[in-house]
Structures are given as structure tokens and as C-alpha cells.
Amino acid sequence: MKCLWITQNKMIYNTNYRFIDWNNNWIILTHGMFSSIESNSLKQLENFFVSKNFSVLLIDLYAHWKTRWKIEDVTLTKCYKQILNWVEFLKEKWVKNIYLYWTSFSSLPILKAGLKIWAKLVILKTPIIDYYKKRLNDIWLDKMKKWQKDGIINVWINHINNENVYQKYEFIKDYLNNFKDLFQNRIEIPVFVAWWLYDDEINIEDLRFIKRTNKNFLLKEYAEKHKFSENWINILINDINALLFNS
DSSP states (O other): OOOOEEEEEEEETTEEEEEEEOSSEEEEEOOOTTOOTTSHHHHHHHHHHHHTTOEEEEEOOTTSTTSOSOGGGOOHHHHHHHHHHHHHHHHTTTOOEEEEEEEGGGHHHHHHHHHHHTOSEEEEESOOOOHHHHHHHHHOHHHHHHHHHHOHHHHHHHHHHOHHHHHHHHHHHHHHHHTTTTTTSOOOSOEEEEEETTOSSSOHHHHHHHHHHOTTEEEEEESOOSSOOTTHHHHHHHHHHHHHHOO
């Protein structure tokens, strides 16, 4: 029988993390941009998976909580590469079965990573899948069009004069080049999506369309907001339990 061992809030690859090593089934848990691995919801999920004899890795992603980088400098690709670093870390421990749980901002990086490594299951909570419209509202559509027309020279000038706008522009380029079509292609691994009916971050019809066109895409709708209540986690845990262990 393996021993249970825990490392508390150590840093690896410049990342704040905690993990519990139990067996060869691993669940990687993370959270939204302004939460942490110490949040009540993550702790409840951690306890649930440990009770099911999973090994659990909890991480604060790039610019999340105690993982220290500039939040203005974050991109989806940086989070994606960070996830792959952790997957390689687990593979060095001869881990074969990896499950992924991600929320909100991090949904696209974790789905891309899950597809690359053929994860056993990807769980997405309140996923933001279209950053283009969201960021265009932030940096103004006319400015974006002008930059696209003028090219990199004027983008660099704007970087000197307005770093915040430049970083949002870089975020959009990264999204369009590396993540925009993830949900447009056929999804070959199981993906469970928990979406809140009163979420103002994403159009539910986009997710319903993905469900109709991808047989591996399971969508569950909850009567919650993007800033959800404290009671939602027990319902979600029951649904995950039914999906993994009662099917």
C-alpha cells in the first residue's frame, strides 16, 4: 500500500502548488483568476477525489494567486505551456491516467492540453471560450482594426505609450493564432462542461451548438451566475461522481 504524502504550498517551475500522492489516477485542479488553491470549493473537490483514491495536484496558474507574475502579462499560451510542464512532471512519476479540472479563464489552455495528452476526462466550469469579443470591448474595435492594418510598427509605438492596451492586443493575437478554433474541431476526448444559466461571460447558445456537434461534449446547465453561490459545489460533485463512478 502506498503512503499518503502531502507537500504544502511549495514552488516548482515558479508555480504555487500542493499535491497528494495516492495512486496512478491523477486529477489536476485549478481555479479562476482571482481565486486560489486554498478556496473552499477547491478543497471540497480535493477531498472528494481523495475519497475516491485519486492523487490530486492543485496549482495556481500563471498570474493566479501566489504564483507571482504580472497579471497584465498573462496569455493563454503561457498557461498552456505551464500545464504541459506539470504533465511532464507527472509522467516522470510514471503517471498514465490524468484527469483535468479547470474553470473560467483557463478553460481553453486546459482543453488544448487535454487534447494533446489524451486526458481521461476534462472538466470545464463556467468556461470562457470566446475571448475575441471580450477583449475587443476592452481595447476598442477601431484601434484593433487600425493596428491590424498598420502592422507591428504602430503596435510597438502603442506599447511604448500604453503598455496595458498593448498587452491586451498581444492576448488577442495569441488567442486568434492558437486557441480560437479549439471548439470548432471534433473533440476526441470526454469533456464535461458545467455552465451557469445566468453567466454573463459567455453565450449559452455557443455551448449548446458545440454539444450538438460533438458527441464527447457533455453539457450540464446550473441555475447560477459566473460568481456562483456557496451551495453549487455539492451539486457539481454529485454530478462528477455520477459521471465517473455510477455510469
